[in-house]
Amino acid sequence: MDSVGLGTIAREWGRIGCIGFGGPPAHIALLRDLCVVRRRWLSDAEFEDGVAVTNLLPGPASTQLAILCAWRLRGAAGAIVGGVCFIVPGLVLIIALAVLLLSDHAPSWVLGAAAGAGAAVPAVAAHAAYGLVPGSWKRVGAATAVRVRWVVYLVLGGVAAALTGPWLVLVLVAAGIVEMTVRVPSNRQVAWPVLAAMPAGGGLVWVAAKVGALSYGGGFVIIPLMREDAVHTYGWMTDSEFLNAVALGQITPGPVVQTIAVVGYAASGVTGALLAAAAAFAPSFAFVLLGGPRLERLRDNKRAQAFLTGAAAAAIGAIAGSVIPLALVLSHWWQFVLLAAAGAWLLLLRRGVVAALIGSGVVGALVSLL
Template identity: 75%
Template sequence: MTRIGLATIAREWGRIGCIGFGGPPAHIALLRDLCVTRRGWLTDREFEDGIAVTNLLPGPASTQLAILCAWRLRGTAGALVGGLCFIVPGLLLILALAVLFLADNAPAWVTGAAAGAGAAVPAVAAHAAWGLIPGSRQRIGAAKAARVRWVLYLLAGGVAAAVTGPWLVLVLIAAGLVEIAVRAPSGRRAAWPVVLALPAAGGGLGALAWVSAKVGALSYGGGFVIIPLMREDAVHTYGWMSDAQFLNAVALGQITPGPVVQTVAVVGYAAAGLGGGLLAAFVAFAPSFVMVIVGGPRLERLRDNDRAQAFLTGAGAAAIGAIAGSTLPLAWSLDRPWQFVLLGLAALWLLVLRRGVVTALVACGVIGAVIALF
């Protein structure tokens, strides 16, 4: 393990946390440039192994990669400092924007910008799902039976996100366990915390922590799976925010640097103010720190663990379906005619022209602000 000063880790990981716009691809590129290309702290093989391992874990993969790289350089202290410095800049910014965009007496241009950016969110979700499909198809294999299972996992996740809501976690876990059973029918079955699929009794901070725990511990298939995981609880079960406000939360999670999972902080703010936002972020990110620090060297074995690979194959495919399925209720929640026009333009920009997500959200937000003013 190369020992690097904590001040250096804080500075470099904090820099990435400030400029890491664009989600996991941008975070991976910045971490590779820092740790492999410029500083030579890690080899290409070590970095690629880190990507493979974190993709097998639930939760925000790019955040876990940042924590893992810092852990390799300075152990537990490095993981804590690097992870926090990577997360905190975007977290502070998204909480500040949440105060502005969720205010009861927000200026007209602010509400217009929120409605404009929110209108693009269904297209962003569809774009995210489409981008995940090639890797998932490669993972499932070329056999006809495997392709059939893959389609069924996609459909199950899509239906769960579009219709059943709170039972999505059970669908994700079931898809993973089915794939394990198919690939290793005589192997020992793994136990999974399916109880997290259920809503928490009552409400308040306990319910907020419960919802955030589901996001941090059971979000397979990329950061965007938090949309179907959180929407039902945040909007319908507990009523912390409206559908329009949830769209705003997702948009803020995309236009700010750092991991998309920071969207949970906006939901926490809507539920219980700044304290709720900080609590939600802590609970959502804590599993990532625990898995990397406690798992340590044993994480490398996941690459060769057939059951872990099989579970992620099934659960990941269902998660992609869930992300795609979430576009329907998200689009249905739009309530202004001009928002559907912006949704169509965003879909053209992202799905046909294959341009950037941040650009689409910012442009739609600007158009929404202009419409609100005039």
């Protein structure tokens, strides 16, 4: 649709990037309101197809949906402008907060707020895993053998995240390949899921590329994917700082994957933050720009569906498994109180994630002042 100008795309996608608090559900709702309800640029069917297709791709689905919708309106130029404007507002904010938080002279109340919000992160991870189970289980179907394999993938992902962080990438990809092979046996190779696991380089670029290309099952799978490398392998940040990074990714607008920018800042300042963000979001742009019309075929591709079933189950297990090492990082008694309160807020009362993190941050700031 050439009648939609790049300036309009920049303005509207930038607006969503500024107000998109709440993660993928909020982003999808805002994009639908813009493209389907208010502007009528896309039909309901076109938008639903976009949601289905991006959920089959590795990487941050809501970011890919934003890029895909812009691509449908104005081709490659629209995809680049829309995607960048969707990502940049939250990225700028999270880098600014990282500069403040990781400063050598950060105010005590800022550190207290970060410790408080970080204390709620294990509960947020548990909430994310719990929320992903119904959809993944529904995708599995009624066959007993498939359900048994799904449980095995879930457990293996959890164990990998809790005990053997470096092997999580192999577990995710292996679960997808096994399920794909069992369900749709063939001698042909399907490149897109396998290529997602190939190293894109060393150090920061490789860590960021894993985040951008292997976020099967929701954005929170980035936690176990990043933690081992950022904290233990490369030592860019402490466990507490990593918790703070995850919290920042949740309370800022835009995609959760931009948490990688905080890791990049800890590794190499603002340059590292920008490099990490570029490496993490590059696969999303590549899928849309290079895939184009062929993406629609993924919705009916049985091999892609099977791969996602296995990989997503392992990813959900990894998210749940990450709760254990994240909780073990907490060092103050009041943080465990906040963790329990956040768990009750999210899992029992079923209230919002952002509110839990901000509330915990406020309590942490008050504790530090007292």
